[in-house]
Amino acid sequence: MTSDIIPLGLSFDDVLLVPQRTRARSRKDIDISSRVTHRRRLAVPILSANVPWCTDARMAIAMGRLGGLGVLHRMMPIKDQVTAILNVKSAMIDPATAHTATQSVDGRLLAAAAIGAKAEALERAAALVEAGAEILVLDIAHGHADYAIETVARLKDRYPAVEVIAGNVATAEGTHDLIEAGADAIKVGIGPGGICTTRLVAGAGVPQLTAVRDCVAVARAHDVPVIADGGIRGSGEITKALAAGASTVMLGSILAGAEESAAFTVERDGRRYKISTGFVSLGVNLTIRWTEGDLVFDDEIADYEPEGVEATFEYRGPLMQVVRSLSNGLRSGISYCGSMDIAEMHEKARFVQITGAGIAESKPHAIGLVQQIQPNYREQFLREAAAARAIKSTQTVEFSP
Numbered sequence: 001m002t003s004d005i006i007p008l009g010l011s012f013d014d015v016l017l018v019p020q021r022t023r024a025r026s027r028k029d030i031d032i033s034s035r036v037t038h039r040r041r042l043a044v045p046i047l048s049a050n051v052p053w054c055t056d057a058r059m060a061i062a063m064g065r066l067g068g069l070g071v072l073h074r075m076m077p078i079k080d081q082v083t084a085i086l087n088v089k090s091a092m093i094d095p096a097t098a099h100t101a102t103q104s105v106d107g108r109l110l111a112a113a114a115i116g117a118k119a120e121a122l123e124r125a126a127a128l129v130e131a132g133a134e135i136l137v138l139d140i141a142h143g144h145a146d147y148a149i150e151t152v153a154r155l156k157d158r159y160p161a162v163e164v165i166a167g168n169v170a171t172a173e174g175t176h177d178l179i180e181a182g183a184d185a186i187k188v189g190i191g192p193g194g195i196c197t198t199r200l201v202a203g204a205g206v207p208q209l210t211a212v213r214d215c216v217a218v219a220r221a222h223d224v225p226v227i228a229d230g231g232i233r234g235s236g237e238i239t240k241a242l243a244a245g246a247s248t249v250m251l252g253s254i255l256a257g258a259e260e261s262a263a264f265t266v267e268r269d270g271r272r273y274k275i276s277t278g279f280v281s282l283g284v285n286l287t288i289r290w291t292e293g294d295l296v297f298d299d300e301i302a303d304y305e306p307e308g309v310e311a312t313f314e315y316r317g318p319l320m321q322v323v324r325s326l327s328n329g330l331r332s333g334i335s336y337c338g339s340m341d342i343a344e345m346h347e348k349a350r351f352v353q354i355t356g357a358g359i360a361e362s363k364p365h366a367i368g369l370v371q372q373i374q375p376n377y378r379e380q381f382l383r384e385a386a387a388a389r390a391i392k393s394t395q396t397v398e399f400s401p
Contacts, residue, residue, distance in 0.1 A: 009207035012237045013359050018350040020338030027331035031341040034247045035225045036069060037135060037163040037184040040110065042248060043067030043100040044327055045342065046238075047227065048261075049252030050074065050114035050137055053275070056262040057087040059255075062319045064109035065093060067100040071137050071165075071250075072113040073262075078124050085111050085131040104134055112165075114139035117151040125155060135163045138183075142190070143167040144174030149181045156182030168229060170206035175215040179222050187250065188215045189230035209244055216245030235329020242330070242342050243349035254326075257316035265315065272315035 024030055034045040048055045048063050050071035055063075060070030072084050088111045093101050102110045112135035115124045125136055136155060140148045143166060152166050166178040167187025175186050191205035206214070208231035219226045228241035229250040238249050256263045256274050263274035316322050339345040354362070 007210075009210040010353065011207040012209050012231055012240045014207070015209060015240065015351040015353055016358070016362065017240065017243055017333065017337055018352050019336045020348065020350070022335045022338050024335040024340060027328060027335055029340065030331035030334050032327060032330055032334070033067075034242070034342045036227070036248050037165065037225060038223070039163065039184075040102075040135065042069055042102055044323060045242065045248040045330075046323065046326065047071055047112075047248060047250040048255050049229070049250050050139055051252055052076075053263040054252050054256055054261050057084040059258075059260045059262055059319070060084070060088050060111070061091040061109065062258075062260040063323075064088065064091070064102045065097060066320060066323050067102055068323065069102055069110060069112055069135075071135075072111075074114040074116060074124065074139055078120070078127050081113060081124070082127050082131045085113060085128055085133050089132040108132075110134055112137060116140070117145075117148045121151055122154060122158070125159070129159055129162055133162070135165060137165040137187070138167065141168065143169045143187070144171065144177060149177050152178055152181040152183050165227065167227070169215060170211040172214045172218045175218040175226075179219065179224050183224065185225045185227055185247075186215055186219050187227045187229045188212050188246070189228065189250075191230070209240065212241055212244040212246050220245065235326045235333065238326060238330050239333030239337075240351075243333075243337060243345050243351070245346055247342070251326075253311065253313065255319070255322060256311075257313040258319040258322045259315075259317060260319045263313070266312075274313045274315055275311070 032045055033041055033043050036042050036045070036047065044067035046063070046068040048059055048068065048070040050073045052073045052075040055070045055073055057072065060072055063070035070088075072081060072088070074081060076084075089108050091109050093103070093107075093109065104110045111131075111133045113128045113133045114137045115121045115128070117138060117140050128136065136159075138148060138152060138155075142148075148166070152164055155162070155164050163184040164182065165185040165187055166181070166183035168189050169175055169178065169186065170188060170190040175188075178186055188211050189208060190211070191202075205211075208228065212226060212228050216226050225247035226245060227248050227250050228244075228246035230252075232238055232241065232249055232251055232254060234254070241249050255261055258274075261274060266273050266275060334340070334342065334345050337345045337349045339348050
């Protein structure tokens with residue numbers, strides 16, 4: 001141990017944002033666009049995670065059309081990932097929403113894909129770049145490793161026009177070393193994922209709010225954006241992550257229930273669900289080995305210690321609805337910080353640390369006292385609107401010449 005002083009690490013639940021005077025008249029006035037890399041900007045600061053239960057070509061296309069970015073996972077043979085890139089690049093863009101879609105200079109959707117850092121990484125990268133990938137995401141659980149840093153340097157040397165997102169890290173030192181290697185954005189998060197058990201299995205990680213703040217302190221000095229990856233359950237955590245200095249967030253579990261996600265859809269007792277697996281679960285690990293051409297033996301399966309679990313999520317409907325809800329919550333959060341956009345929130349946001357009682361107070365605490373009855377707003381307001389139209393129609397008939 002290098003120091004007797006143990007620093008305090010804070011998660012999103014440990015803090016709240018201090019409300020400040022706002023100029024916003026409506027949350028529609030708030031601009032949520034933000035940089036994802038040195039040169040790329042998103043209308044919606046959300047990336048869908050590069051995991052096999054979240055982002056395939058269908059999800060990447062949907063994210064791009066909505067103004068976000070989908071990162072194609074690498075748990076497939078190179079030729080299949082190349083096909084996915086080609087599908088993204090050939091997808092049509094609705095002219096009505098083209099102004100917010102995430103496009104490259106050629107007018108087509110921006111394509112991003114994950115690669116590893118082992119022997120086949122450069123081979124995969126070459127095929128993806130040739131197919132049209134403009135962003136490569138170094139997909140390593142512990143990104144502050146020599147082989148990860150070396151891979152970033154090799155990628156930037158071979159493909160200087162291609163932007164590289166590197167991670168995952170949770171420290172200022174890890175951020176510095178990846179930036180020195182040439183990274184165009186840093187992905188932050190060790191173990192905060194909704195179905196990740198790295199912190200339980202390995203005992204390693206940094207609570208996500210502290211990790212983001214520590215990494216941003218270094219990245220900002222180099223004008224490199226930070227992506228907060230993990231620990232996000234809703235728009236409140238998105239707002240806190242961005243207020244802490246991140247430019248965008250990467251979401252996995254929260255998007256898994258969307259219709260377009262790559263998670264399996266199942267029906268049980270008349271309800272629809274989506275099933276996902278932790279990124280370092282046994283099944284995913286074996287898939288990685290298989291796609292990299294390795295042989296798997298019985299003793300390896302017996303000895304493997306997974307760092308992820310499988311999970312089942314409620315079906316949440318079209319991705320557009322999920323992203324719209326998150327975006328609206330983020331706009332409200334930015335306005336509470338007295339800001340009109342994410343850049344201003346970076347400068348103005350103030351956190352207050354809260355106690356366990358404060359955490360409990362922040363959650364709905366009247367629920368459970370009596371049986372909850374959900375109001376039917378659609379019936380209520382549509383009925384009133386229909387009545388208003390009927391009155392207007394009667395008045396029109398009465399006073400017509």
